[in-house]
Amino acid sequence: MRMNPVFREGVQIYLIEGHGFVAYCFLLLILGSLELLTLFLPSLDPQIWMGPANLFKVSSVAALILIVYFGLRVANQEFVPWRFLPLKRWLRQEGVSVSEVALAQVSLLFLHTLIFVLLSSPLLIWAGAIARASGVSIFATLFLLFFYSVTYGVWALVAVTLLEHRVENRQVSIRCLFISLVFLSALLHLPLNPIAFLLSYLGGQELAPLVLWGWKWSAPTVHFLFHFFILGSGLLTYRWALRREGYL
Numbered sequence: 001m002r003m004n005p006v007f008r009e010g011v012q013i014y015l016i017e018g019h020g021f022v023a024y025c026f027l028l029l030i031l032g033s034l035e036l037l038t039l040f041l042p043s044l045d046p047q048i049w050m051g052p053a054n055l056f057k058v059s060s061v062a063a064l065i066l067i068v069y070f071g072l073r074v075a076n077q078e079f080v081p082w083r084f085l086p087l088k089r090w091l092r093q094e095g096v097s098v099s100e101v102a103l104a105q106v107s108l109l110f111l112h113t114l115i116f117v118l119l120s121s122p123l124l125i126w127a128g129a130i131a132r133a134s135g136v137s138i139f140a141t142l143f144l145l146f147f148y149s150v151t152y153g154v155w156a157l158v159a160v161t162l163l164e165h166r167v168e169n170r171q172v173s174i175r176c177l178f179i180s181l182v183f184l185s186a187l188l189h190l191p192l193n194p195i196a197f198l199l200s201y202l203g204g205q206e207l208a209p210l211v212l213w214g215w216k217w218s219a220p221t222v223h224f225l226f227h228f229f230i231l232g233s234g235l236l237t238y239r240w241a242l243r244r245e246g247y248l
Helices: 006-017 020-040 045-051 053-077 087-092 098-130 135-162 168-190 194-203 221-243
Strands: 210-212 214-219
Touching: 006 098, 020 053, 020 098, 053 098, 053 135, 053 168, 053 194, 087 098, 098 135, 098 221, 135 168, 135 194, 135 221, 168 194, 168 221, 194 221
Parallel strands: none
Antiparallel strands: 210 214
16 A cells, blocks of 8 residues: 555645644544533533533534544545646556555545544543543444544545546535435434434433334444445445546
8 A cells, every 4th residue: 555656645645744634633623622611611610520421422423523524524635635636647647547546545534534533532532531431332432433434435535536626516515415414314214313323322322223114123223234325335436436437
């Protein structure tokens, strides 16, 4: 992977030149500020450091939204987009294969998602300690944050491929897609919604199962099948987008 020029380009722009630090700083600033406000605004009582029981829940939901949002923006090449070489140049002038481009972009998505999760983990662990959350709950939350960010972030790669030269259009499209999926999942069946599922897990509450054609599907089963469908369809659409643009 170190020899992949597309991967090296992403690392150079976001990490070495530091253009990705804006997203990292905003994530820490917003999440940290929210945790402090949650702790200190309700009361000035000396016992406030016992923390409200819902501090970890609030922090986890905020981290979910922030990590997915900034993950979409990074994968969508919204920071200094003019610094990235067009796909056609990589494929037709630089001699990079389609598989190398796809592998590099997916690997960069994994890398940035991992960075976002690692950056937010000290704040979430701190919130979990105050709220007396179990270690299993904290670890599961970090895993879910990574899973959700990768699942939705794949669609940003689709937008980059289909709308490469229309930056504003692809910015709007991925935001609309994410918001639509969140709202529609809540309206159709609450366990499909990532926020509702995370809150129910942290609260120890069981969401209603889905009864379909005489079969009863538990909430976790339905939830993960739905998100694996989103992830799989995103990867297939990404491949179709490459084919549509004449890269395959």
